[in-house]
Amino acid sequence: xxxxxxxxxxxxxxxxxxxxxxxxxxxxxxxxxDAPVREVAARAGVGxxxxxxxxxxxxxxxxxxxxxxxxxxxxxAEELAAAxxxxxxxxxxxxxxxxxVATKQGLSAVLYSGDPALAPLPAYFSDRLKPALSGLLDxxxxxxxxxDDVGADELIDAARAxxxxxxxxxxxxxxxxx
Amino acid sequence: xxxxxxxxxxxxxxxxxxxxxxxxxxxxxxxxxDAPVREVAARAGVGxxxxxxxxxxxxxxxxxxxxxxxxxxxxxAEELAAAxxxxxxxxxxxxxxxxxVATKQGLSAVLYSGDPALAPLPAYFSDRLKPALSGLLDxxxxxxxxxDDVGADELIDAARAxxxxxxxxxxxxxxxxx
DNA sequence: GACCATACGGAACATCGTTCCACTTATCAA
DNA sequence: TTGATAAGTGGAACGATGTTCCGTATGGTC
Numbered sequence: 001x002x003x004x005x006x007x008x009x010x011x012x013x014x015x016x017x018x019x020x021x022x023x024x025x026x027x028x029x030x031x032x033x034d035a036p037v038r039e040v041a042a043r044a045g046v047g048x049x050x051x052x053x054x055x056x057x058x059x060x061x062x063x064x065x066x067x068x069x070x071x072x073x074x075x076x077a078e079e080l081a082a083a084x085x086x087x088x089x090x091x092x093x094x095x096x097x098x099x100x101v102a103t104k105q106g107l108s109a110v111l112y113s114g115d116p117a118l119a120p121l122p123a124y125f126s127d128r129l130k131p132a133l134s135g136l137l138d139x140x141x142x143x144x145x146x147x148d149d150v151g152a153d154e155l156i157d158a159a160r161a162x163x164x165x166x167x168x169x170x171x172x173x174x175x176x177x178x
Numbered sequence: 179x180x181x182x183x184x185x186x187x188x189x190x191x192x193x194x195x196x197x198x199x200x201x202x203x204x205x206x207x208x209x210x211x212d213a214p215v216r217e218v219a220a221r222a223g224v225g226x227x228x229x230x231x232x233x234x235x236x237x238x239x240x241x242x243x244x245x246x247x248x249x250x251x252x253x254x255a256e257e258l259a260a261a262x263x264x265x266x267x268x269x270x271x272x273x274x275x276x277x278x279v280a281t282k283q284g285l286s287a288v289l290y291s292g293d294p295a296l297a298p299l300p301a302y303f304s305d306r307l308k309p310a311l312s313g314l315l316d317x318x319x320x321x322x323x324x325x326d327d328v329g330a331d332e333l334i335d336a337a338r339a340x341x342x343x344x345x346x347x348x349x350x351x352x353x354x355x356x
Numbered sequence: 357g358a359c360c361a362t363a364c365g366g367a368a369c370a371t372c373g374t375t376c377c378a379c380t381t382a383t384c385a386a
Numbered sequence: 387t388t389g390a391t392a393a394g395t396g397g398a399a400c401g402a403t404g405t406t407c408c409g410t411a412t413g414g415t416c
Contacts, residue, residue, distance in 0.1 A: 010382055010393060032292075037373065047396035048374085058373065109290045114283075188362060188413055214403060225365035226405085236404065 017054045019044040021068060024061050033062050033106040059117045062110060066121060070128050073100050077132035086140035091173040093136055094159050097129070101163040129156055146176040195232045197222040199246060202239050211240050211284040237295045240288060244299060248306050251278050255310040264318035269351040271314055272337050275307070279341040307334055324354040 009017070023044035027035045037058055041051045055061045076096050080089045101107065111122060133152040141148045155172070162168045187195070201222035205213045215236055219229045233239045254274050258267045279285065289300060311330040319326045333350070340346045 007393090012382070013394060016395085036371080038371095041396095049376085049397065050395055052374065053394070056374095106292060109287065109292055112287045112290045114287055185362090190413070191363060194364085215405085216403080219365095227366065227407085228364055230405065231363070234405095 013054070016044070016046055016050055020046060020051055020054060020061070021064055024065050025068065028062070028065055029103060033104075033110055037061070057117065059115055063117065063121060066104070066107075066110075067124060069100060069104065070125055073097055074128040074132040077136055081136055081139070086136070086143045087145050087173070087177065090133070090136045090140050090146070090176070091170065093133060094155065094169050094173065095166060097133075097156065098159050098163055098166060098169050101160050126153065126156070140176075145178065147178050150176060191232070194222070194224055194228055198224060198229055198232060198239070199242055202243050203246065206240070206243055207281060211282075211288055215239070235295065237293055241295065241299060244282070244285075244288075245302060247278060247282065248303055251275055252306040252310040255314055259314055259317065264314070264321045265323050265351070265355065268311070268314045268318050268324070268354070269348065271311060272333065272347050272351065273344060275311075275334065276337045276341055276344060276347050279338050304331065304334070318354075323356065325356050328354060 020040065023046075024040045027040050027043055031039070037051065038048055040061065041048045044051070051061075055064065073096060077089075077093055080092045080096070083089075084092055110118060130152050133156060137146075137150075137152055137155075140146045158172060159169060162172070198218065201224075202218045205218050205221055209217070215229060216226055218239065219226045222229070229239075233242065251274060255267075255271055258270045258274070261267075262270055288296060308330045311334060315324075315328075315330055315333075318324045336350060337347060340350070
């Protein structure tokens with residue numbers, strides 16, 4: 001077995017990686033995921049060479065942004081659980097997720113593009129999002145306020161299909177109440 | 179109202195349009211719909227300028243090829259109806275369609291790409307394919323050999339989902355028999 | 357056969373993703 | 387603090403691609 005010596009990133013490199021991630025999130029949100037790499041580099045105040053050192057391919061940037069967004073969405077579950085009663089927490093999270101899908105223009109195009117680097121993304125989506133909603137759902141079921149025969153994945157799938165129609169999410173949640 | 183004087187295409191232009199369509203179909207089938215325009219022009223024995231005269235944007239070429247393929251698939255229904263007994267005609271057409279979807283690499287990516295020039299394609303798909311299968315289905319139902327409670331669009335959708343699994347198509351057809 | 361609108365070919369342009377490398381800078385031992 | 391050195395940076399340059407432009411060729415028409 002070869003020892004893969006891993007040295008920590010230099011301080012400036014660390015800072016630049018973060019800047020690029022933020023810039024990419026902004027640019028992709030504004031112009032879609034087809035926005036030019038140079039634009040992202042410029043917005044981050046960084047040369048393209050630097051960008052490519054940390055994200056060797058354009059697609060790696062896309063993956064990073066989507067993963068960040070998914071993580072943020074999943075992490076929101078905890079806060080929402082603390083801030084709202086059980087059923088409202090579920091509703092709030094579904095709205096949060098619906099908005100996430102609606103803002104990511106070109107998301108479905110990317111997922112269907114066939115690029116092998118993007119293949120693991122859908123799995124990451126469900127790996128992170130399903131547990132997040134499941135937690136909220138379980139406490140709501142335990143409180144006796146909603147039915148127990150609807151799975152988290154079904155709800156996520158429905159909310160994705162209902163992207164851009166927040167009112168329908170409310171309808172869905174009302175349907176959950178017993 | 180301005181009179182839009184339409185003059186017929188010159189003979190060489192007509193010939194070149196046809197050559198480009200054929201070349202594009204070949205190249206896209208071999209290399210996928212992302213194949214370079216120059217490749218198509220070269221294969222057609224034509225300059226890129228000529229190609230762009232008839233297909234002002236790359237995407238127009240893609241649309242033309244898909245429409246041709248859909249037309250061929252729809253037109254095959256008549257021949258199959260003449261050459262096979264009712265149920266076998268349905269089975270043969272579903273196989274024809276399944277193969278069409280399976281060979282068009284990048285079809286779903288294209289349909290989800292969000293390019294406005296591609297927006298009318300899905301509608302064209304069902305406009306042409308649904309009547310084609312409906313005809314075969316009706317005669318098969320009339321012969322009393324298959325059930326009458328399955329719609330053409332449901333079958334087309336299922337066959338699309340089963341692309342690359344021809345054996346499953348046979349299973350589907352068996353399920354149709356009463 | 358001559359005229360001319362139509363069509364042709366391919367060089368040239370703009371914009372990408374990506375690579376390369378001369379230069380800068382953070383880290384650390386002395 | 388100061389050098390030495392590996393790590394990191396910036397942006398010019400490369401190759402591929404979609405698209406435009408225009409001088410040249412040619413089919414239709416009289």
